[in-house]
Amino acid sequence: MLIIGILIILILIFSLPRKKNLRKPSFEGFDSPEVAAAFEKMTNFLPFKILRRRILSELKKYNLKGKLVDLGCGSGNLIIQIANNFPNLDLKGVDISSDVLELAKKRVLENNLNKKIEFKIGSAADFPFSDNSIDFIISTLSLHHWQEPTKALSEIFRVLKQNGIFLIFDFRRDARKFFYGLLKFVTKVVVPKVLKEINEPIGSLQAGYTPTEIRRIISQTSFDNIEIDLYLAWMFIKMKK
Numbered sequence: 001m002l003i004i005g006i007l008i009i010l011i012l013i014f015s016l017p018r019k020k021n022l023r024k025p026s027f028e029g030f031d032s033p034e035v036a037a038a039f040e041k042m043t044n045f046l047p048f049k050i051l052r053r054r055i056l057s058e059l060k061k062y063n064l065k066g067k068l069v070d071l072g073c074g075s076g077n078l079i080i081q082i083a084n085n086f087p088n089l090d091l092k093g094v095d096i097s098s099d100v101l102e103l104a105k106k107r108v109l110e111n112n113l114n115k116k117i118e119f120k121i122g123s124a125a126d127f128p129f130s131d132n133s134i135d136f137i138i139s140t141l142s143l144h145h146w147q148e149p150t151k152a153l154s155e156i157f158r159v160l161k162q163n164g165i166f167l168i169f170d171f172r173r174d175a176r177k178f179f180y181g182l183l184k185f186v187t188k189v190v191v192p193k194v195l196k197e198i199n200e201p202i203g204s205l206q207a208g209y210t211p212t213e214i215r216r217i218i219s220q221t222s223f224d225n226i227e228i229d230l231y232l233a234w235m236f237i238k239m240k241k
Protein backbone atom coordinates (compact mmCIF):
# COMPACT_ATOMS: atom_id res chain seq x y z
CA MET A 1 0.00 0.00 0.00
CA LEU A 2 2.76 2.40 1.06
CA ILE A 3 4.76 1.69 -2.10
CA ILE A 4 1.69 2.37 -4.27
CA GLY A 5 1.10 5.65 -2.37
CA ILE A 6 4.70 6.72 -2.91
CA LEU A 7 4.47 5.77 -6.60
CA ILE A 8 1.30 7.87 -7.03
CA ILE A 9 2.99 10.86 -5.36
CA LEU A 10 6.06 10.47 -7.59
CA ILE A 11 3.89 10.25 -10.72
CA LEU A 12 2.03 13.37 -9.57
CA ILE A 13 5.28 15.25 -8.98
CA PHE A 14 6.80 14.39 -12.34
CA SER A 15 3.67 14.53 -14.49
CA LEU A 16 2.54 17.99 -13.48
CA PRO A 17 4.07 20.62 -15.76
CA ARG A 18 6.62 23.18 -14.69
CA LYS A 19 5.21 26.50 -13.57
CA LYS A 20 5.68 29.25 -16.16
CA ASN A 21 5.32 32.47 -14.25
CA LEU A 22 7.05 35.81 -14.49
CA ARG A 23 9.73 36.50 -11.93
CA LYS A 24 8.59 38.59 -8.96
CA PRO A 25 11.64 40.23 -7.35
CA SER A 26 11.98 39.75 -3.60
CA PHE A 27 13.13 42.15 -0.86
CA GLU A 28 16.90 42.30 -0.33
CA GLY A 29 17.69 42.02 3.39
CA PHE A 30 15.85 40.72 6.45
CA ASP A 31 15.28 44.18 7.82
CA SER A 32 13.57 43.49 11.11
CA PRO A 33 14.54 41.50 14.19
CA GLU A 34 11.15 39.71 14.05
CA VAL A 35 11.65 38.52 10.45
CA ALA A 36 15.24 37.50 11.23
CA ALA A 37 14.09 35.53 14.31
CA ALA A 38 11.25 33.84 12.39
CA PHE A 39 13.62 32.82 9.60
CA GLU A 40 16.08 31.55 12.19
CA LYS A 41 13.29 29.35 13.61
CA MET A 42 12.58 27.96 10.13
CA THR A 43 16.21 27.00 9.58
CA ASN A 44 15.80 24.32 12.25
CA PHE A 45 13.21 22.52 10.10
CA LEU A 46 14.19 19.28 8.39
CA PRO A 47 14.49 20.57 4.76
CA PHE A 48 17.06 23.17 5.90
CA LYS A 49 18.99 20.53 7.86
CA ILE A 50 19.01 18.25 4.79
CA LEU A 51 20.23 21.17 2.67
CA ARG A 52 23.12 21.88 5.04
CA ARG A 53 24.07 18.19 5.09
CA ARG A 54 24.00 18.17 1.27
CA ILE A 55 26.20 21.28 1.10
CA LEU A 56 28.70 19.81 3.55
CA SER A 57 29.01 16.62 1.53
CA GLU A 58 29.48 18.75 -1.61
CA LEU A 59 32.22 20.77 0.12
CA LYS A 60 34.01 17.55 1.09
CA LYS A 61 34.61 16.93 -2.64
CA TYR A 62 36.99 19.89 -2.75
CA ASN A 63 40.43 20.19 -1.30
CA LEU A 64 39.35 23.16 0.81
CA LYS A 65 42.00 25.46 2.19
CA GLY A 66 42.50 29.13 2.85
CA LYS A 67 39.61 31.58 3.02
CA LEU A 68 35.96 30.58 2.60
CA VAL A 69 33.11 33.11 2.57
CA ASP A 70 29.45 32.29 3.19
CA LEU A 71 27.64 35.04 1.28
CA GLY A 72 24.16 35.85 2.61
CA CYS A 73 25.07 33.73 5.63
CA GLY A 74 21.86 34.56 7.54
CA SER A 75 21.94 33.49 11.18
CA GLY A 76 25.08 31.40 10.70
CA ASN A 77 23.85 27.79 10.74
CA LEU A 78 25.85 26.69 7.72
CA ILE A 79 29.08 28.49 8.53
CA ILE A 80 29.09 26.97 12.03
CA GLN A 81 28.79 23.50 10.54
CA ILE A 82 31.56 24.34 8.07
CA ALA A 83 33.76 25.48 10.99
CA ASN A 84 33.13 22.19 12.81
CA ASN A 85 33.89 20.08 9.73
CA PHE A 86 36.80 22.08 8.29
CA PRO A 87 38.67 23.44 11.33
CA ASN A 88 41.61 24.80 9.31
CA LEU A 89 39.62 27.17 7.12
CA ASP A 90 39.64 30.92 7.58
CA LEU A 91 35.88 31.61 7.65
CA LYS A 92 33.95 34.80 6.93
CA GLY A 93 30.19 35.30 6.92
CA VAL A 94 28.73 38.22 4.96
CA ASP A 95 25.15 39.44 5.05
CA ILE A 96 23.34 42.63 4.14
CA SER A 97 21.12 42.47 7.22
CA SER A 98 22.46 43.57 10.60
CA ASP A 99 19.57 41.79 12.35
CA VAL A 100 20.53 38.33 11.09
CA LEU A 101 24.21 39.02 11.73
CA GLU A 102 23.41 39.76 15.38
CA LEU A 103 21.83 36.30 15.63
CA ALA A 104 24.80 34.74 13.85
CA LYS A 105 27.32 36.39 16.20
CA LYS A 106 25.34 35.25 19.25
CA ARG A 107 25.21 31.67 17.99
CA VAL A 108 28.93 31.65 17.16
CA LEU A 109 29.73 32.85 20.70
CA GLU A 110 27.53 30.11 22.18
CA ASN A 111 29.50 27.57 20.14
CA ASN A 112 32.89 29.02 21.15
CA LEU A 113 33.71 29.67 17.49
CA ASN A 114 34.13 33.44 17.74
CA LYS A 115 37.88 33.18 17.08
CA LYS A 116 37.31 31.07 13.97
CA ILE A 117 34.49 32.94 12.20
CA GLU A 118 34.40 36.63 11.38
CA PHE A 119 31.23 38.38 10.21
CA LYS A 120 31.00 41.40 7.95
CA ILE A 121 27.97 43.41 7.03
CA GLY A 122 27.91 44.01 3.30
CA SER A 123 26.23 43.44 0.00
CA ALA A 124 27.08 40.94 -2.70
CA ALA A 125 27.04 43.86 -5.12
CA ASP A 126 29.71 45.70 -3.14
CA PHE A 127 31.59 42.76 -1.75
CA PRO A 128 33.74 43.80 1.23
CA PHE A 129 36.97 42.00 0.18
CA SER A 130 40.02 42.90 -1.87
CA ASP A 131 40.77 41.54 -5.36
CA ASN A 132 41.97 37.91 -5.67
CA SER A 133 41.75 37.27 -1.93
CA ILE A 134 39.19 34.45 -1.43
CA ASP A 135 39.57 30.74 -2.20
CA PHE A 136 35.95 29.60 -1.99
CA ILE A 137 32.56 31.34 -1.79
CA ILE A 138 29.35 29.57 -0.92
CA SER A 139 25.86 31.06 -1.01
CA THR A 140 22.62 29.32 -0.13
CA LEU A 141 19.09 30.63 -0.74
CA SER A 142 20.32 34.20 -1.13
CA LEU A 143 20.84 34.83 -4.88
CA HIS A 144 17.12 35.40 -5.56
CA HIS A 145 17.16 38.30 -3.04
CA TRP A 146 19.99 40.22 -4.76
CA GLN A 147 18.83 43.40 -6.48
CA GLU A 148 21.88 43.55 -8.78
CA PRO A 149 22.82 39.94 -9.60
CA THR A 150 25.14 40.75 -12.52
CA LYS A 151 27.08 43.29 -10.47
CA ALA A 152 27.20 40.83 -7.55
CA LEU A 153 28.56 38.01 -9.73
CA SER A 154 31.18 40.37 -11.15
CA GLU A 155 32.17 41.30 -7.60
CA ILE A 156 32.45 37.63 -6.71
CA PHE A 157 34.69 37.08 -9.74
CA ARG A 158 36.83 40.03 -8.65
CA VAL A 159 37.45 38.80 -5.09
CA LEU A 160 38.03 35.12 -5.98
CA LYS A 161 41.61 33.95 -6.41
CA GLN A 162 42.53 32.33 -9.73
CA ASN A 163 40.93 28.82 -9.73
CA GLY A 164 38.74 29.95 -6.82
CA ILE A 165 35.24 28.45 -6.71
CA PHE A 166 31.79 29.92 -6.18
CA LEU A 167 29.04 27.49 -5.27
CA ILE A 168 25.40 28.62 -5.21
CA PHE A 169 22.35 26.77 -4.07
CA ASP A 170 19.01 28.40 -4.84
CA PHE A 171 15.39 27.83 -5.80
CA ARG A 172 14.42 27.56 -9.46
CA ARG A 173 11.17 29.33 -10.24
CA ASP A 174 10.24 26.85 -12.98
CA ALA A 175 9.67 24.17 -10.32
CA ARG A 176 6.92 21.61 -10.91
CA LYS A 177 3.45 22.91 -10.06
CA PHE A 178 3.27 20.21 -7.41
CA PHE A 179 6.10 21.89 -5.48
CA TYR A 180 4.22 25.21 -5.45
CA GLY A 181 1.19 23.39 -3.98
CA LEU A 182 3.34 21.63 -1.41
CA LEU A 183 5.03 24.87 -0.36
CA LYS A 184 1.66 26.63 -0.02
CA PHE A 185 0.43 23.80 2.20
CA VAL A 186 3.59 23.85 4.35
CA THR A 187 3.26 27.63 4.64
CA LYS A 188 -0.27 27.30 6.03
CA VAL A 189 0.79 24.69 8.56
CA VAL A 190 4.22 25.66 9.89
CA VAL A 191 5.44 29.06 8.67
CA PRO A 192 5.47 31.85 11.32
CA LYS A 193 2.91 34.64 10.75
CA VAL A 194 5.53 37.36 10.33
CA LEU A 195 6.99 35.48 7.33
CA LYS A 196 3.55 34.84 5.79
CA GLU A 197 2.95 38.60 5.96
CA ILE A 198 5.92 39.17 3.66
CA ASN A 199 4.85 36.33 1.33
CA GLU A 200 7.62 33.96 2.43
CA PRO A 201 8.69 31.34 1.54
CA ILE A 202 6.56 31.27 -1.65
CA GLY A 203 7.86 34.78 -2.53
CA SER A 204 11.39 33.36 -2.60
CA LEU A 205 10.36 30.64 -5.04
CA GLN A 206 8.66 33.25 -7.25
CA ALA A 207 11.84 35.37 -7.12
CA GLY A 208 14.08 32.45 -8.09
CA TYR A 209 15.69 32.36 -11.54
CA THR A 210 15.12 29.71 -14.14
CA PRO A 211 18.28 27.93 -15.38
CA THR A 212 18.03 29.86 -18.67
CA GLU A 213 17.76 33.22 -16.88
CA ILE A 214 20.70 32.54 -14.60
CA ARG A 215 22.84 31.36 -17.52
CA ARG A 216 22.03 34.65 -19.28
CA ILE A 217 23.04 36.67 -16.20
CA ILE A 218 26.27 34.70 -15.77
CA SER A 219 27.09 35.22 -19.45
CA GLN A 220 27.30 38.98 -18.76
CA THR A 221 30.15 38.38 -16.29
CA SER A 222 33.69 37.05 -16.69
CA PHE A 223 32.78 33.57 -15.43
CA ASP A 224 33.06 31.02 -18.24
CA ASN A 225 33.59 27.80 -16.29
CA ILE A 226 30.04 27.00 -15.14
CA GLU A 227 28.18 23.86 -14.18
CA ILE A 228 24.49 23.78 -13.23
CA ASP A 229 22.93 20.72 -11.57
CA LEU A 230 19.16 20.85 -11.78
CA TYR A 231 16.71 19.36 -9.30
CA LEU A 232 12.97 19.42 -8.70
CA ALA A 233 12.72 22.96 -7.37
CA TRP A 234 16.28 24.02 -6.81
CA MET A 235 19.69 24.09 -8.49
CA PHE A 236 23.38 23.98 -7.67
CA ILE A 237 25.54 26.34 -9.70
CA LYS A 238 29.32 25.92 -9.64
CA MET A 239 31.59 28.54 -11.14
CA LYS A 240 35.36 28.55 -11.30
CA LYS A 241 37.49 31.62 -11.90
Ligand SMILES: C[S@@+](CC[C@H](N)C(=O)[O-])C[C@H]1O[C@@H](n2cnc3c(N)ncnc32)[C@H](O)[C@@H]1O
Residues within 6 Å of the ligand: 028, 029, 030, 043, 071, 072, 073, 074, 075, 077, 078, 094, 095, 096, 097, 100, 122, 123, 124, 125, 139, 140, 141, 142, 145, 146, 147
Ligand atom coordinates in the same frame (compact mmCIF):
# COMPACT_ATOMS: atom_id res chain seq x y z
C1 LIG B 1 16.83 33.11 2.86
S1 LIG B 1 18.18 33.78 3.72
C2 LIG B 1 19.33 32.45 3.62
C3 LIG B 1 20.29 32.44 4.77
C4 LIG B 1 21.29 31.27 4.76
N1 LIG B 1 22.20 31.36 3.66
C5 LIG B 1 20.57 29.94 4.74
O1 LIG B 1 20.64 29.22 3.73
O2 LIG B 1 19.92 29.60 5.75
C6 LIG B 1 18.84 34.96 2.60
C7 LIG B 1 19.93 35.83 3.24
O3 LIG B 1 20.55 36.60 2.21
C8 LIG B 1 20.78 37.93 2.72
N2 LIG B 1 20.92 38.84 1.57
C9 LIG B 1 19.94 39.26 0.74
N3 LIG B 1 20.44 40.05 -0.22
C10 LIG B 1 21.78 40.15 0.01
C11 LIG B 1 22.86 40.83 -0.64
N4 LIG B 1 22.66 41.59 -1.73
N5 LIG B 1 24.10 40.72 -0.13
C12 LIG B 1 24.33 39.97 0.97
N6 LIG B 1 23.34 39.29 1.64
C13 LIG B 1 22.09 39.37 1.15
C14 LIG B 1 19.55 38.18 3.58
O4 LIG B 1 19.74 39.23 4.51
C15 LIG B 1 19.36 36.82 4.24
O5 LIG B 1 20.06 36.71 5.45
